[in-house]
Amino acid sequence: MEQDARRTLFQGFNAERSAVLLCTDVAARGLDFPKVKHIVQYDSPGDAIEYVH
Numbered sequence: 001m002e003q004d005a006r007r008t009l010f011q012g013f014n015a016e017r018s019a020v021l022l023c024t025d026v027a028a029r030g031l032d033f034p035k036v037k038h039i040v041q042y043d044s045p046g047d048a049i050e051y052v053h
Contacts, residue, residue: 013033016035025050
């Protein structure tokens with residue numbers, strides 16, 4: 001997915017136009033969604049350092 005398309009989706013999610021956001025590890029760092037209370041990680045990282053952002 002192109003960066004502009006990702007940005008549009010993230011903005012829509014942050015504005016609460018969407019209730020669920022599915023993403024890969026591309027979105028693992030640098031995103032801030034203040035109203036998100038729960039994150040479900042389906043596939044755990046192979047290395048513990050991945051948990052530390």
